[in-house]
Amino acid sequence: MQEYRVYVSQLRVGVFIRLDKPWYEHPFLFGSFKIKNQEQIDTLKELGFSTVICVPEKSDQLPKTTTSHCELTPRDQEGNGQEQAPSPTKALWDMKRERIERLKAQRDRLNRCEKRFEQTLDRVRNMMTNIGTAMPEVVEEANSMVGDMVASFLSDKDVVIHLMNSKSNQEEVCYHSLNTTVLGLLLGREHGLDAEALKKLGVALIFHDIGKQRIPKKILYKPTPLTTPELKLYNLHPTYGEEIVSARVPDFPDDAMKIISMHHETLDGTGFPAGIPGDRIPQLVRMASIADTYDNHCNKLDVNASMTPYQALSYMFGKQNKQLDRELVALFVRCLGIYPPGTVVILSNGCVGMVVAVNIKNSLRPSVLLYDRDVPKNEALVFDLEDDPELSIVKTIHPARLPAQVYDYLNPRMRISYFTDTPGTTDS
Numbered sequence: 226m227q228e229y230r231v232y233v234s235q236l237r238v239g240v241f242i243r244l245d246k247p248w249y250e251h252p253f254l255f256g257s258f259k260i261k262n263q264e265q266i267d268t269l270k271e272l273g274f275s276t277v278i279c280v281p282e283k284s285d286q287l288p289k290t291t292t293s294h295c296e297l298t299p300r301d302q303e304g305n306g307q308e309q310a311p312s313p314t315k316a317l318w319d320m321k322r323e324r325i326e327r328l329k330a331q332r333d334r335l336n337r338c339e340k341r342f343e344q345t346l347d348r349v350r351n352m353m354t355n356i357g358t359a360m361p362e363v364v365e366e367a368n369s370m371v372g373d374m375v376a377s378f379l380s381d382k383d384v385v386i387h388l389m390n391s392k393s394n395q396e397e398v399c400y401h402s403l404n405t406t407v408l409g410l411l412l413g414r415e416h417g418l419d420a421e422a423l424k425k426l427g428v429a430l431i432f433h434d435i436g437k438q439r440i441p442k443k444i445l446y447k448p449t450p451l452t453t454p455e456l457k458l459y460n461l462h463p464t465y466g467e468e469i470v471s472a473r474v475p476d477f478p479d480d481a482m483k484i485i486s487m488h489h490e491t492l493d494g495t496g497f498p499a500g501i502p503g504d505r506i507p508q509l510v511r512m513a514s515i516a517d518t519y520d521n522h523c524n525k526l527d528v529n530a531s532m533t534p535y536q537a538l539s540y541m542f543g544k545q546n547k548q549l550d551r552e553l554v555a556l557f558v559r560c561l562g563i564y565p566p567g568t569v570v571i572l573s574n575g576c577v578g579m580v581v582a583v584n585i586k587n588s589l590r591p592s593v594l595l596y597d598r599d600v601p602k603n604e605a606l607v608f609d610l611e612d613d614p615e616l617s618i619v620k621t622i623h624p625a626r627l628p629a630q631v632y633d634y635l636n637p638r639m640r641i642s643y644f645t646d647t648p649g650t651t652d653s
């Protein structure tokens with residue numbers, strides 16, 4: 226049944242409506258919602274709405290039919306002319322203004338986080354450029370960078386994981402190094418690792434794929450499946466990585482070196498390059514391989530073949546449960562939430578949105594960027610589900626299934642990249 230216009234006087238609880246006014250011209254948090262109580266109907270009247278659009282497919286019941294569907298411009302908005310109750314409209318506007326202020330602060334904060342992400346990415350890019358000529362210095366630089374990250378992770382502040390706006394699928398190595406480092410540190414912190422162990426994990430993850438330098442680019446970026454000889458060569462990259470680092474940085478910690486040489490080994494012994502069984506795979510390596518596996522699933526060379534964050538976690542938990550450490554995967558899910566940033570979701574009020582941030586203390590109630598055709602894209606509402614216990618996520622959908630205008634609005638990323646923020650600290 227198609228949407229149609231109705232008089233406000235026809236409304237009742239359970240009718241899903243859409244307001245045909247821009248978001249900033251009414252005090253409701255959403256431009257479309259299901260009527261919950263009579264007060265909302267009274268508020269609509271008080272605001273001068275005489276008609277609204279009814280969305281039958283999202284309604285629990287249809288509007289009263291005492292009046293036929295209206296033709297527009299009826300004047301029943303004064304509601305019998307009896308305005309005696311204290312107006313709820315002002316309170317609504319106050320709430321909304323406060324929300325707009327918070328949104329602005331949130332947007333500023335996200336911009337600063339994006340800036341720090343770009344700066345960190347630049348540092349990683351420089352490291353990768355200089356690694357051939359000045360490896361010990363580069364490792365020192367990685368130590369200092371990861372040390373800063375660990376210090377902020379271990380502060381008492383909440384850690385919020387943000388989805389970063391990666392515009393391109395290029396420079397795969399830099400993004401992958403930084404992403405796995407952020408993810409590995411998240412998992413390590415949740416597992417209770419101390420600063421020293423976290424630093425080893427983070428630094429090793431920056432360099433874990435360094436052995437790929439010895440693999441020809443035509444193999445690394447081959448769009449079709451590798452042949453058996455090509456695969457054999459590719460599978461040597463962890464060994465090459467160990468050779469490169471041990472030759473140039475003799476004091477590289479042993480625990481960290483194992484991450485480089487063993488990050489593709491699996492608990493069932495089917496991994497590469499050595500097929501080492503699980504009882505000989507140290508915990509730091511298991512953590513590193515979870516971060517690595519997740520990023521590989523979400524960011525494949527062919528963007529269309531990439532899994533959504535939600536699919537990646539489900540796959541790791543289900544299909545890869547003999548290869549990855551189950552308990553650590555469960556912990557990883559707890560960090561990212563079952564709806565990690567980058568997941569496109571449908572909310573219980575029918576809105577479509579994309580998860581853009583997760584507070585790891587309450588990962589089941591993330592922040593969601595909402596699609597609303599009445600709100601300009603650059604002012605899109607980011608709704609924190611922690612603020613509204615009545616709203617929840619009902620399902621996830623693949624971005625490819627979104628209508629074109631919703632896809633453009635939510636702008637699903639070419640790459641899923643994460644960076645963290647600790648609200649309450651001041652940025653320099």
Ligand SMILES: [Fe+2]
Binds near residue numbers: 433
């Ligand atoms: Fe690798």
Ligand SMILES: [Fe+2]
Binds near residue numbers: 401433434517
């Ligand atoms: Fe990797």
